[in-house]
């Protein structure tokens with residue numbers, strides 16, 4: 001009997017429980033923690049040079065579409081000097097390569113899963129799903145958690161890039177193993193420009209740089225220590241910026257724009273400069289704020305992005321400025337987590353172009369112009385611990401799975417404006433809540449105005465201890481089913497995630513079904529990513545050969561020069577793709593069919609990993 005893809009996914013979800021080997025996992029984790037690299041063996045802060053991830057060249061550009069290839073790979077890399085760490089990276093590096101694109105250019109991103117079948121330490125069955133966070137993608141290209149790609153498969157994600165300029169990021173979203181997959185390294189930035197933003201005199205090009213924050217813990221053998229602290233979150237004692245521990249950046253005495261992204265699994269940061277000079281926030285998750293806001297500190301929860309300008313002309317040559325982290329409540333702190341990186345101010349300025357912060361940044365008030373009077377309804381979502389799980393209004397992703405992915409927590413009409421009250425009644429934890437598809441405006445936090453740095457379009461709201469955060473948004477761009485979840489990825493996996501549906505409820509024939517709309521394909525069915533133009537249309541310079549240069553007659557956006565590339569070796573796509581037996585997934589799933597079906601029935605309210613089983 002052939003099982004539907006949905007049935008296979010459901011079985012796969014539960015059959016992995018049989019492989020979870022909780023006792024072995026606990027033993028391995030405990031061993032790793034006992035073997036944690038001592039602080040004395042960590043590099044001293046500000047001794048490793050700052051670097052940015054390489055910018056990814058497209059495999060080709062045809063018409064209004066750019067094509068990119070990415071391979072999810074396990075690779076040994078040197079993060080702690082002298083030690084090798086096995087990471088999972090897009091093209092074998094972490095953070096993965098930065099995609100730089102422009103509003104109006106479509107992107108097709110091929111994600112090839114070339115990871116091991118089983119996680120090397122935790123022994124779980126591996127699958128991935130890639131979410132482009134900040135993009136109003138169609139449901140089947142949104143990285144829906146249960147729309148998984150298994151090793152030996154690939155999926156071509158299609159991104160519309162119709163929204164305003166912003167800092168997006170692509171990261172793993174595979175159901176129930178997102179935290180581990182992302183902690184292993186599957187995260188990277190995706191920068192979208194637009195003509196308005198490019199014309200502003202704010203820093204561009206070499207003065208516009210990613211700052212991807214992430215914490216990690218290492219064992220003495222160099223491997224990552226993966227401990228989810230009884231489902232509260234994976235924390236590390238090493239702060240990585242763009243993959244490097246507490247780096248030192250040489251800066252010119254002028255303004256720089258940093259695209260700060262918190263890519264940690266569970267750690268939030270409260271950033272400030274030891275000089276007392278402000279961080280001037282010009283952008284939030286959804287792009288430029290209406291006006292710049294100088295802030296003496298910026299709190300950034302997981303998945304939040306803040307574009308921050310620092311003016312180094314305020315310092316004398318040779319001065320060192322440290323970016324500090326005053327850890328917000330309910331993080332797991334170490335002696336080494338109170339600093340992030342440092343800047344060494346030089347005496348030479350190469351260019352003083354794009355060195356201003358105008359008072360008016362973004363005239364698009366589509367999101368920021370919303371007022372409570374625009375809302376047609378208000379909903380309340382409670383984020384809480386219950387039934388030994390992390391839940392949203394008493395429900396979890398398991399309820400979505402068991403409903404055959406039809407259950408939704410809200411069903412706004414197309415273009416409806418709604419207010420959602422995001423509530424956390426606990427003082428013991430915080431939840432950065434991510435609503436897919438839309439940008440929202442934060443109305444208030446416990447009735448008080450939002451933080452100064454939050455006064456821009458957002459897609460993650462830091463719902464702090466004992467807080468209710470009211471957000472307002474228009475359900476625009478697309479229709480269909482989208483996730484809402486806590487971006488503490490451990491909370492998300494256990495199982496604080498549900499979905500909402502925009503527009504009419506589908507009847508099984510939805511061409512944009514998040515799982516069946518465009519499922520992953522076997523690598524044996526792989527074809528050229530870039531469509532070949534007919535012979536007579538492919539004149540001199542037209543490009544479908546993968547050189548990454550622009551073709552004649554192809555409109556290519558004039559994006560500023562990318563950040564300097566690092567001399568890192570990207571994995572070769574062809575070499576790294578193993579030949580897999582076709583239909584391997586189905587065979588595996590069928591073998592476990594009987595057992596798994598029993599589990600589905602018997603354990604309706606039981607998540608794949610309970611706290612009692614995991615640790």
Ligand SMILES: [Cu+2]
Pocket residue numbers: 390430431432486487488491492496
């Ligand atoms: Cu949470």
